[in-house]
Amino acid sequence: xxxxxxxxxxxxxxxxxxxxxxxxxxxxxxxxxxxxxxxxxxxxxxxxxxxxxxxxxxxxxxxxxxxxxxxxxxxxxxxxxxxxxxxxxxxxxxxxxxxxxxxxxxxxxxxxxxxxxxxxxxxxxxxxxxxxxxxxxxxxxxxxxxxxxxxxxxxxxxxxxxxxxxxxxxxxxxxxxxxxxxxxxxxxxxxxxxxxxxxxxxxxxxxxxxxxxxxxxxxxxxxxxxxxxxxxxxxxxxxxxxxxxxxxxxxxxxxxxxxxxxxx
Amino acid sequence: xxxxxxxxxxxxxxxxxxxxxxxxxxxxxxxxxxxxxxxxxxxxxxxxxxxxxxxxxxxxxxxxxxxxxxxxxxxxxxxxxxxxxxxxxxxxxxxxxxxxxxxxxxxxxxxxxxxxxxxxxxxxxxxxxxxxxxxxxxxxxxxxxxxxxxxxxxxxxxxxxxxxxxxxxxxxxxxxxxxxxxxxxxxxxxxxxxxxxxxxxxxxxxxxxxxxxxxxxxxxxxxxxxxxxxxxxxxxxxxxxxxxxxxxxxxxxxxxxxxxxxxxxxxxxxxxxxxxxxxxxxxxxxxxxxxxxxxxxxxxxxxxxxxxxxxxxxxxxxxxxxxxxxxxxxxx
Numbered sequence: 379x380x381x382x383x384x385x386x387x388x389x390x391x392x393x394x395x396x397x398x399x400x401x402x403x404x405x406x407x408x409x410x411x412x413x414x415x416x417x418x419x420x421x422x423x424x425x426x427x428x429x430x431x432x433x434x435x436x437x438x439x440x441x442x443x444x445x446x447x448x449x450x451x452x453x454x455x456x457x458x459x460x461x462x463x464x465x466x467x468x469x470x471x472x473x474x475x476x477x478x479x480x481x482x483x484x485x486x487x488x489x490x491x492x493x494x495x496x497x498x499x500x501x502x503x504x505x506x507x508x509x510x511x512x513x514x515x516x517x518x519x520x521x522x523x524x525x526x527x528x529x530x531x532x533x534x535x536x537x538x539x540x541x542x543x544x545x546x547x548x549x550x551x552x553x554x555x556x557x558x559x560x561x562x563x564x565x566x567x568x569x570x571x572x573x574x575x576x577x578x579x580x581x582x583x584x585x586x587x588x589x590x591x592x593x594x595x596x597x598x599x600x601x602x603x604x605x606x607x608x609x610x611x612x613x614x615x616x617x618x619x620x621x622x623x624x625x626x627x628x629x630x631x632x633x634x635x636x637x638x639x640x641x642x
Numbered sequence: 643x644x645x646x647x648x649x650x651x652x653x654x655x656x657x658x659x660x661x662x663x664x665x666x667x668x669x670x671x672x673x674x675x676x677x678x679x680x681x682x683x684x685x686x687x688x689x690x691x692x693x694x695x696x697x698x699x700x701x702x703x704x705x706x707x708x709x710x711x712x713x714x715x716x717x718x719x720x721x722x723x724x725x726x727x728x729x730x731x732x733x734x735x736x737x738x739x740x741x742x743x744x745x746x747x748x749x750x751x752x753x754x755x756x757x758x759x760x761x762x763x764x765x766x767x768x769x770x771x772x773x774x775x776x777x778x779x780x781x782x783x784x785x786x787x788x789x790x791x792x793x794x795x796x797x798x799x800x801x802x803x804x805x806x807x808x809x810x811x812x813x814x815x816x817x818x819x820x821x822x823x824x825x826x827x828x829x830x831x832x833x834x835x836x837x838x839x840x841x842x843x844x845x846x847x848x849x850x851x852x853x854x855x856x857x858x859x860x861x862x863x864x865x866x867x868x869x870x871x872x873x874x875x876x877x878x879x880x881x882x883x884x885x886x887x888x889x890x891x892x893x894x895x896x897x898x899x900x901x902x903x904x905x906x907x908x909x910x911x912x913x914x915x916x917x918x919x920x921x922x923x924x925x926x927x928x929x930x931x932x933x934x935x936x937x938x939x940x941x942x943x944x945x946x947x948x949x950x951x952x953x954x955x956x957x958x959x960x961x962x963x964x965x966x967x968x969x970x971x972x973x974x
Binding site: 393478 | 693696697698718721722724726728732734735736737741745746748749750751777793
């Protein structure tokens with residue numbers, strides 16, 4: 379047997395992109411085939427919509443129609459939860475020896491992380507569309523217009539994508555995928571619930587308000603809500619973008635470094 | 643440029659900041675076109691050695707070339723020259739057999755049409771054609787191993803690393819895999835095989851290296867290793883363990899090698915064949931201990947291992963430090 383000569387002569391960059399797409403595709407196939415993953419990404423936010431719209435919503439006073447306050451918040455929460463799956467997916471690949479196999483292939487080193495974060499981004503786009511539809515069904519009326527809605531969507535997707543790199547780090551550091559999921563919980567829970575996602579920060583005790591107002595999830599939720607409802611406040615949008623850029627700048631290199639050390 | 647498919651010089655690997663030495667200076671020269679066996683019990687460093695040669699793990703020190711390429715400076719060329727199949731059968735459970743092979747082929751940067759054709763070819767020849775479009779989650783252990791091996795072969799690599807390819811397989815699946823490996827070698831592939839099954843090394847490998855606690859303790863052909871040992875093994879079965887112990891005391895002098903006692907069975911490697919055997923029997927007869935059974939056989943690699951290390955090949959080492967355990971666990 380001789381060395382194969384079937385290797386095409388594309389440039390390294392084009393091969394790297396191809397590697398990322400091959401792996402992102404593979405992750406999306408898995409997503410479609412694992413019912414649990416689909417439940418996690420779609421059924422759970424729908425339940426949150428129903429719960430807050432019809433059970434808790436009556437008791438929450440936002441000064442506006444609550445459903446219009448709620449849905450942008452749920453979307454932000456859902457895309458953040460979506461970025462958690464980066465941790466779970468990578469921990470699983472590591473645990474099952476797939477990353478070891480990938481490392482023995484002549485593929486781009488970065489492709490494992492980039493492929494995973496990009497497939498999680500694609501999943502987030504899908505979930506965002508579904509939940510927007512569900513929101514409309516329960517009375518959500520975004521009055522900001524289509525362009526602002528797209529801007530708001532891009533904003534929260536960027537923020538979630540940035541967080542994905544942090545969760546990539548968690549996934550590579552966790553001994554199992556179950557542990558990865560457990561490790562993300564204490565990070566995600568305070569950020570999404572002590573925030574402006576479901577209720578106005580002013581209704582919280584004063585000791586919590588400072589954190590709840592300025593933490594990045596609240597900033598993102600308020601910026602997204604402002605754009606969707608036609609009451610944008612420019613600084614919040616930029617602040618979200620800064621958070622996202624800052625997160626990628628710090629968490630990205632951390633994740634890449636962890637990936638290099640992951641197999642030792 | 644080089645007559646060897648794989649050359650390693652003085653590879654050292656320590657974990658936990660030098661606290662635990664997985665490999666304590668291992669050198670190998672693997673000739674092209676044959677199976678080279680890396681034999682040793684769990685924790686002896688076999689897998690660590692393969693992972694270093696497959697560019698997955700960086701060694702603490704040492705030099706190695708694979709297919710003429712430096713493992714550290716030309717890692718990508720090495721990766722293009724090798725296929726790796728491991729004991730944990732790293733296949734993606736959510737993909738079908740075909741999709742798994744296609745993914746690995748594309749990540750090897752092969753042409754898409756070539757990859758798909760090659761995937762079907764491999765699935766056919768490994769008896770997986772019927773399962774090609776089933777998710778590998780539904781595969782049996784033997785099917786997974788064959789798919790894992792097929793994945794390692796998608797790019798037609800000249801060098802194949804097989805890390806305990808048959809561990810945990812039933813005898814039929816093991817036999818199937820052995821046949822596949824033999825066919826590959828006939829086709830010119832070089833195989834570096836790690837195993838803890840002496841029978842497997844004996845059957846497949848032309849040359850062997852025996853590792854124990856990260857060091858080479860013996861090397862040569864299987865016949866050479868056996869020859870180091872004397873030429874016959876005397877297997878004596880007694881009626882009770884206490885008689886076996888007493889019997890061992892009586893016969894042990896006929897051999898320069900230690901006897902292996904397990905329950906009522908005593909195995910003794912004897913130096914001078916029938917002469918020593920007759921001597922042993924005469925002594926037992928004189929002592930009045932009656933034998934329940936007697937067999938003489940050729941020495942196996944099990945005997946070699948026992949002789950070299952004082953423990954059996956299947957025995958786990960006395961102590962596996964946490965670093966290596968974690969490293970293994972991370973991959974399981």
